[in-house]
Amino acid sequence: AVPGSLFNRLENPPLWISITGTVVLFLFQTLVSIGTFTIYLAMEAGNTTGFRELFIHWKKIIPLAIGSILYGVLVLIGFLLLIVPGIILSIRLQFWQYVLVDTGVGPIAALKESWRITKGSTIRIILLNLATFFLILAGILAFGVGVLVAYPVISLAIVRVYRALSSPKNAESFR
Numbered sequence: 001a002v003p004g005s006l007f008n009r010l011e012n013p014p015l016w017i018s019i020t021g022t023v024v025l026f027l028f029q030t031l032v033s034i035g036t037f038t039i040y041l042a043m044e045a046g047n048t049t050g051f052r053e054l055f056i057h058w059k060k061i062i063p064l065a066i067g068s069i070l071y072g073v074l075v076l077i078g079f080l081l082l083i084v085p086g087i088i089l090s091i092r093l094q095f096w097q098y099v100l101v102d103t104g105v106g107p108i109a110a111l112k113e114s115w116r117i118t119k120g121s122t123i124r125i126i127l128l129n130l131a132t133f134f135l136i137l138a139g140i141l142a143f144g145v146g147v148l149v150a151y152p153v154i155s156l157a158i159v160r161v162y163r164a165l166s167s168p169k170n171a172e173s174f175r
Contacts, residue, residue, distance in 0.1 A: 067107030117165040
């Protein structure tokens with residue numbers, strides 16, 4: 001947020017600066033997202049982790065960026081096909097980033113694996129997403145301070161669900 005807000009303060013920057021800044025910010029945000037996923041996966045597994053995890057996963061930037069574009073296009077097409085397919089696609093594919101970061105597979109394989117592991121769990125995942133929405137809303141209503149607590153708790157809960165779904169032994173307990 002900080003680099004983006006600083007970049008947005010520039011008044012009428014030349015086109016090349018706008019394009020370069022947008023690409024650099026996108027890559028930086030992608031790197032931090034990968035690090036965040038790595039930290040939450042490590043925390044859920046009971047491993048120690050640290051701040052440096054946010055900036056060391058350079059090799060996964062391009063696969064995650066490609067996956068983000070693919071995910072966005074798939075969900076957009078789904079929403080253009082009368083909304084319900086878009087909702088289903090967004091629910092069934094929502095764990096693709098965790099799959100990519102956790103296993104190191106490419107973006108297409110991560111999307112396919114997310115589709116596979118969520119089979120039979122769509123309703124429960126929708127309920128989980130509704131619960132997270134209401135927790136974030138409650139955090140916002142608590143003068144925004146509650147989001148500082150709700151977001152990490154929600155993120156760890158989502159990682160826990162991802163781990164349960166990706167483990168054949170634990171998947172049945174979630175379904």
